[in-house]
Amino acid sequence: MEDIMENIVELQHVSKLYAGKTAVDDVSFNIPRGTVTAVLGPNGAGKTTVISMMLGLREPSQGSVKIFGQSPKDAQVKRRIGAMLQEVSVIDGLKVHEVMSMIRTYYPNPLKLSEMAELAGFTPEEMNQRASKMSGGQKRRLGFALALAGDPDLLFFDEPTVGLDSTARRAFWQQARALAGRGKTILFSTHYLEEAETTADRILLFNKGKIAADGTPDEIVSKLTSRSVSFIADLKGDASYGAGEINHRMRAIPGVHDCKEQDGRWIVTADNTDSVLAAIFRHNIPARDIRTEQGRLDDAFELMIAGNEEKEAVS
């Protein structure tokens, strides 16, 4: 069967240096059509720089960036891209519908004004407001509408939900998913791990200018978090077992990273929780209330950042 997976974005060995300091370090990835990708990472990880290079706003110091197989600076390419950046600057005095109408004229096949209003959730009253008088949340929605003006095939959202309340946030992601369902390719950057986890098909986790992890939210979680088995040990009635014995038995299991007692509960962190369960039964450890847990992405993220801080402190 023919492979119909078309790459909309292709980055090969892309680096960006600012005054000799590396902001993006030898990054390569492809983004197929119709996918939603989250670019996630702590402050200064290189997210904005990577997105700016994809938008043709910054030149890579090394490597190649291709959008629809062309340079991002190509006029044909630009017409097929919509971007919602952090700040929307609006001309003083113009009403919301006038700003939208103006941006529509830049594109050969723009969306109808009514479609833009609907997608961004603007009421007729809001359409008549002065754009400069809008709240932060309304300005974000205007930014969304303007990103969609040219009916683009590829959309970039740079931290799109900053300043939105939870209802507006949910509405935004619902629209974004609907757009992906219509074949649009979406890339967004975020600090909100929950958003990346629930909204994206794929997460590109950036750290220090490199891709620290690339996969589905589930894959990232299993790659960066350890599973654990925890239980309460009834040692009183069982003279054959002491705390030292449990510690020894658990740590002897291949793939176990850690074993500790915390608030009366033993927690065993391991690659494979089944082998921990098997060992508990095999050695007749007097365990009750046994639970297995998988860390969430939040934990993974914290772990990664903490790991870096440790490395920095050592070097």
Ligand SMILES: Nc1ncnc2c1ncn2[C@@H]1O[C@H](COP(=O)(O)OP(=O)(O)OP(=O)(O)O)[C@@H](O)[C@H]1O
């Ligand atoms: N114009 C610039 N001149 C010099 N250094 C820059 C410039 N822009 C970014 N940097 C540096 O490059 C690195 C990556 O920055 P970038 O803004 O891409 O990160 P980010 O992941 O988007 O961070 P944030 O989440 O804070 O927006 C940082 O160390 C930053 O200080």
